[in-house]
Amino acid sequence: MTLFEREPRLVPYFGYRNTHGLRIEARALRNREPRWDHSAKWRKIRALLDHFASREEPRLPVTLLVRSPDGITARYEGVTNDEGFVAFDIALDNWPMPPTTRWETVEFHWATREGPQRADGFVLAPGTDTDRAIISDIDDTIIETGVTGGLRSVLRNWNRLLAQMPAERTAVPGVDTFYGALAGGGEDGAHTGEAGAELRATRHPFFYVSSSPWNLFSYLVTFMKTRGLPVGPIHLRDWGFNRATLGSSSHGTHKVDAIDRILAFYPEKRVLMIGDDTQGDLVAFSHVAAHNPGRVAAIFIRMAGDTHSPEEQAAKKRIADAGVPLWTGSAYDGGQAFLEEIGLAHDGEAERIVAAAERNDKKSAAI
Template sequence: MGWFSRDPLQIIAFQTYGTSRNLYIKGRALEDEDIDLSKKNIFHLVVNSWKRFKTDVVGNAKLELTLSNGFKHEFKTDKEGYFLVRLQLEGQPPECNEEGWLIYELSYADVELERKIQLENRFPGKMLVPSLKSNYGVISDIDDTILHTGIVSLLKWRVIYNTLFKTPGKRLPFAGAADFYHLLHRGPTGKAANPIFYVSNSPWNLYRYLEFFLKNNNFPKGPILLRSLSSFFKKNKVVNGESLSHKPHEILNILDMYPELSFILIGDSGERDADIYLDIAQRFPDRIKAIYLRSVAHKKRMFRVKSLFSDYKTVPVLLVENSDEAVIHARENGFIR
């Protein structure tokens, strides 16, 4: 657990989502390894990569959540330092900012642990509460959808190289992707605040890395939903008797959280996005407005994806080579201004 090392403690609150009455807050308590994502030389790249995966967690720790309206709630982390708080609120709900973000604070509630905190025992967090006036929501993959990853490379060597030996400041988004997402965020009037959800199979160890990448490349802020490193070796979650991997589980959770909201799904043709999105669209045909899949340079996978949708006509599905093609389709269908 690393409690006896010199590193101070921290609480990382992941950007999540909920409603004015339903809190859905995730995060992790661990030691602060002092990772500086702005450093670019090879030594710091290797050190930072090692620190991201060598985590000294604070398991079974007592934490406290505080909302802006004074509401407080105590809870504990699990043995890996993770926590998930799901609560239904009563009374006057806390206020959100103009973009729909509910601001809260986390702190250590254990006196013994407080002694290891060198700074103030207050760690900020944000939870998105989409406006009831939203036109739709967007659920997007990250790897090879908005971020050049190399997921279809031989033995995933490009994924390993890009993750370990490139800073997020050096990683390149696909051309026009950020502009397209801002158009979707603002909707057909250009004045909306449609929610964007980023769902990836990457581990939570890369949360700060991906958060920095999205902000540095001017993508709309949105919940970033990853999975624990240990889940790579566990069986899939079972929901209503059905075994679900991380991504469909998160998508179904989002749809369940906002039953009145329709969605646009964005992914790529390299991995399993096509299969997952097709299944979601078949189960919720009235709630999926469109599916955009970025084409990848892999003939067999592209052939398989095209075959998958060859007889499917219920929801518009577009395989795009670039963001401009998606913009044209979205504008023609009234999704954007």
């Protein structure tokens, strides 16, 4: 069956809500549902190429059903755009947040020639027992890409992207332990999503912001689950072969905009931001810290590339001026020690965690 013969399926992305609003997106595609368990190399390449060669379904009517905490179901209508995306930004009437972070279920409905179709979507509801959230990059922060070692490394990365299943990709060493400590525990959920794995809600909610294309959503979620990493809403990009998506400056702009939206949506939360030095995360995070005083609890930057540039040195000063603790190091075991030292501290301990960050930064500079 060709792409043009297949009926459109809907891929729900992870949503999130607060007491006054709920946001969730989905995409209508005509490619087959992905499988990430192939062993033959040609099947791996075919699966990944098929995933990238997806045909979007525009102008598809989509219905979203949302059930309130008191059991009342509300119905919302949407239509996919030219790229197959449909977004719902719904006003809620003071819905209470759960005491602990959890995933909630919504329903997407649409119709094909085969009849009515349905897919469950999942919405993260941060608990009231924490005032922290974690915002993380993906490439070279949790999954190694090899893009920092010249042309050969870039070519090797394309081989990984086109011929390796998620379970075969290399996680950044120590990320599972480090993120497990940041997560603060949690309980297993009973929800099964696009990637075919149960979603686990952690005490401190996680959000991911990346410049990777939306086509990789299922691939990345599967990778996170196979590595035992916290799963959360993922902000990706709709790629095009143009300056807007391929230019180096667009990486930082996309991330700053996405993080600012999260901060505005959860004004009661302070965030810890985690990234690396391969796509301008230090600079992007510095602008977030400067524009959102008191909202950033700490910044962690994994050093995967060269020594900091003058622009990055200016970013470090901007972060220091904002009074935000900064950790820079090549291995997360050092970040783990720093995390234990700052103890996810509250505002009253700001001087101590800033001092800890300065000591750690001096150690990193001396290496």
